[in-house]
Amino acid sequence: MFSLPWLELSRFKRHAITRLAMIVVAVIPAIYGGLYLASNWSPTDHLDKLQAAVVNEDTGAKKPDSDGESLHAGDELVDEITPKGEGGFDWEETSQKEADEGLAEGKYFAVLEIPSDFSEQLVSTGGDDPEQAGLQLRTDDAHNFIVGQLAGTVLTEIKSSLNETTTAEYVSEVYVGFNDIHSQTEKAADGASQLNDGSIELHDGTGELVDGTTELDKGVGTLQKGIGDLDDGAGELVKGSGDLKTGADTLAKSTTEAKNGSKDLADGAGQVADGTSQLRDVADETTGKAEDLKRKADDLVDGARPKLERAEGDFDDARTTVRGDMDDRIKQLQEDYPDDPNVQRLAEDMNGLGDDLDSAHERASDAKDEAKKLEDPVTKAVDDVMAKIKAADKKIGQLDDGAQQVSTGADDLHSGLVKLDAGAGKLATGAGDLNDGAKQLKDGTSQAKTGVGDLKDGSSQLVDGSKELDTGAGKLVDGSGELSDGLEEGLKQIPTYDKNDRDHRSDVVAVPVDADKVKDNAVDAYGEGLAAFFVSLALWIGGMITYMVINAIPYRALASSAKSTRIAWAGYVPGLLFGIAQVAVLYLVLTFALDFSAGAWLWTLLFSILVAASFHSVHQLCVAALGGVGRLIALVLLMIQIASAGGTYPVQTAPGIFQIISPFLPMTHAVNGLRTLIAGGDMFIAAQSAVVLLLMTLICLAATVVVCSRKRMVTLTQLHPSLSL
Missing domain, CATH: 3.40.1710 (abc type-2 transporter like fold)
Structure with missing residues (x-):
């Protein structure tokens, strides 16, 4: 069963180039898939x-x-x-x-x-x-x-x-x-409450107003009676004011005469005050000079004796110095220079100076004693004179004060009489005005008697109006109470928000719907999402490369007695082995170069081998049946499958023709199965895809067996093909 496949493979051992071709066939799908996935692994x-x-x-x-x-x-x-x-x-x-x-x-x-x-x-x-x-x-x-x-x-x-x-x-x-609305509503509620309190006070006030207007109406009645009495009194006032006017005129004449006499008295008192004032100034000046003389005398008495004592002491010191030290020095000079006439004259002069100092000391001592005897008599005499001068000055001052008071009193008397005369004149004028006013008052009281009647009617209307106002105030109390209660109730329904609450609510309202994208069976990278498509493409290209290097069927075996099934199998097994190698190399590159991962590794590898087996069966059929044209058809199938396999975008987004042919192409089921296994999705979908690929593989192998049977008969077309690739 494996002799013919082994025979086909053994021919690649003959040369280095053939062995290298085997490696290239196994590596090209990995290069293709790896490069495409690496460039699209995670572009975003x-x-x-x-x-x-x-x-x-x-x-x-x-x-x-x-x-x-x-x-x-x-x-x-x-x-x-x-x-x-x-x-x-x-x-x-x-x-x-x-x-x-x-x-x-x-x-x-x-x-x-x-x-x-x-x-x-x-x-x-x-x-x-x-x-x-x-x-x-x-x-x-x-x-x-x-x-x-x-x-x-x-x-x-x-x-x-x-x-x-x-x-x-x-x-x-x-x-x-x-x-802010809550704050303002709160203020409005406070205002409504205050309005309610004020309306209550107003209602109380209107009640008092009703009482007051009632009392006012009664008082107006009393006033009406009093106005009548006032009218009678005004008549009597007219008579009394006439008598007052006569007496005021007499008083005005008397005060005018007294004013004229007081003027002469004020002038004489002013002259006396001027004289005493001058006398007081002279006395003050004399007292000042006497005090100055007393100070100088005291200074003389206090300063003469100490000065004389110091002079006596100074003369005594000078005499002692001359009689003592200077005499000794003169004597020494006489002994040293006995024949020097200058020294003799100096000694004589010093003796004369000593005698003069003795005389001066004696005179200074006598003067000191005389000054001491004169101190007390001089001091007593000066003090006696000063006492008499001060006593005289004091009496002159008292005289001047009295004269000034008399002058001031006379002036005040004159001023008072002037004012009294002016007041008497005003009194006379006022009495006349009073008499005229009393007459006007009499006329006014007569008019007031008429007006108070009208006032009585108005006070009665005021009583009625105050009662209506009181009723309205009661309604205001009820309305303001309802307003206050309503605002308080509304205030409770107006929410307030602190900063944290505002921030939270603002974020929620700004994005009221928070939509999270949840992926079932999520893949780690964009490249892993495309891996199913590119792995399928790589394995399809791997199949094309495989049957470019090896024969689809061993053509020499067609002339032998081997069965067509064995011949087809002999061409398929080497391609299947290359497909398995391609799968292994491809996933090694993806795993270690791109950190590729799959949700179900074992099933992914097995399914990928099934994909390679299915693709190789298709390529074997195309090449076995049509030769070089079959390779061209395989390339056309690749382009059609790229458009209809749904490897990047769902096939539903493609034109209708691609949606129709998609279920009949092997790459569609390869992509669906690999995508499910890599992401770790529903294994039933992968199983369905595997069954379809297996059926397609068996169909292609059966068709290849038929092709092998027909290839046993050589036709003219095979000898002279119309197109050779």
Whole structure:
């Protein structure tokens, strides 16, 4: 059974090139699958290697009702995305010109433009005319179409983040507004309560007003009676004021005469006061000079004796010095220079000086004694004179004070009489005015008697009005009470939120639905998701390469007596062995080079071997039946299967023709089974795919047996083929 397959394989041992071909056949699928998966393993994890520009022209805006607080949303967005890797790309802040040039040259894959009114439009959501803030993300499909699609996703994420932040801030302000409404409603409730208290006081006051107006009405009645009495009294006042006017006129004449006499008295008293004032000044001056003389005398008495005593002492010291030391020195000079006439004259002069000093000392001693005897008499005489001068000065002062008082009294008397005369005149005038007023009062009381009647009617109406006001005040009490109770009840229904609560609620309202994407049987990397497709492609290409190197069937065996089944088997077994080698090398490369992992390793390997076996049976059939044209058909099948296998996008997204043919192609079931096993999905799906692949393998092997049977007869077409590849 294995002799023919072994014979086919043994021919590859003959040369190094054939042995190398065996290695190439086993390695090419691994190279193909490894390269494609490595280039697509995790492309979205490396978007931060793509440079993108951000142009920030935002000028900022002041937030409404924020005491001058401003928003610079453009700067905040730039700060958020410019750190490397943030926001999907490697963002770099540039000018508009640099961004345009970089996008055109392919330096930047995307340009995010922030308009100048970006912040202004954001803060407008809290104003009367809200506007949507706009961002623009520019890409150039001439450089890369896929990056444009990814940039759209990045822009969506940035927009969602900004919308969430802006909505949260707006909702936070709404919750702050609830706090303000609660605060204002609380003030309104307090005001309503105060209004209710005031209305109660008003109601009490209107009750008192009713009582007061009632009393007023009674008082007006009493006033009406009193006005009558006043009218009678006014008549008597007219008569009495006439008598008062006559007496006041007489008094005014008498005070005028007294005023004139007091003027003469005041002039004479003023002259006497002037004389005594001058006398007092002279006495004060004399007293001052006497005191100055006394001080000088005291100084003379106190200073003369000490000075004379010092003079006596000084003369005594001088005499002692001359008579003592100087005499001894003179005597020494006489002994030293007995013949010197100058020394003799000096000795004589010193004797004369000593005699003079003795005389001066004696005179100073006598003067000191005389001064001591004169001290007491001089002091006593000066003190006696001073006492007499001071006594005289005091009496002159008393005289002047009396004269001044008399002068002042005379002036006061004159002033008083002047005022009395003026008052008497005013009294006379006032008495006349009083008489005239009394007459007017008499006329007024007559009119008041008429007016008080009208007042009595008005007070009665006031009583009725105060009663109506009291009734209205009672209704105000009831209404203000209901208002206060209603506001208190409404206040309980208005919520308040602290900062933490506002932040939490704002986040919830900004994103009310938090959708989490949960993947069942998730794979670790994007490349692992594509592995089923690329492994299938690699194994299909491996089958094509295998039957480019080895024969689909041993053609020489066709001329032998071997059965067609054995011949077909002999061509398939070497391809199957190469397929198993290809599977082994491919998964070794994926595991150690790309850190590939599978949910069910053993079943993945076995299923991959089944895929290789199925693909090799198809390639064997194509090559055995059609030769070189069969290889071309295998290539066409590859292109059709790439479009209909659903390796990247679900086959349901492909045109209808591909959806129709997809179930009949082996790569469709290979991709489905491998995808399930790699992700660790439902094993039933993998089993279904395995059954389909097994059936396709058996069908292809059976067809190859038929082809081998027909190949035993050589036709003219085989001898001269129309097309040879």
